[in-house]
Amino acid sequence: MPTEEYVERVLAVVERIPPGTVLAYGDIAEYLGEGGPRQVGWVMSHYGGGVPWWRVVRADGSPHEANAGEAIRQLRSEGTPFRPTGDPARVDMRQARWDGKQPKKLSRRRKVATAAPGD
Structure with a gap:
């Protein structure tokens, strides 16, 4: 744990x-220099409900199946690019992957004890 x-x-x-x-889950682990995709996935499944969890996808661009429909709706509403061919439910990782450099102000303080989506 x-x-x-x-x-x-x-x-x-x-x-x-x-x-x-x-x-992707692995991108976050790499960004932190610690853990791996499974550890990030564990954190998201237990504590991710208070953050924009839909912006974390698998390396192939697909959302986690537990909340795939809601994730796709959220991503599309934000204008996230999806793959033009093949599986229409996969994000175009070449275009959509965040480079980690754009600043983003936090609008509120999150709580670690927040339940994960679907709980």
């Missing part, structure tokens, strides 16, 4: 992902 500090760091990165862009 990840430490509270790791949970906070993962959620802070997710909060910074601008609308219309995404990161």
Whole structure:
């Protein structure tokens, strides 16, 4: 189980992902220099309900199946680019992947104890 500090760091990165862009679970681990996609996924499944969880997708651009419909609706409403061919439910990772450099002000303070979507 990840430490509270790791949970906070993962959620802070997710909060910074601008609308219309995404990161893969592994991208977040790489950005932090700690853990891996499974650890990030665990954090998101247990504490991700208070952050824009739909902006975290699999490396192939597909959202997690537990909330795929809602994630796709949210991503499309933000103008996130999707793949023009093949599976229409996959984000175009070449265009949509956040570079980590764009500043994003936090509008509110999140709480680690927030339930994950679907709980």
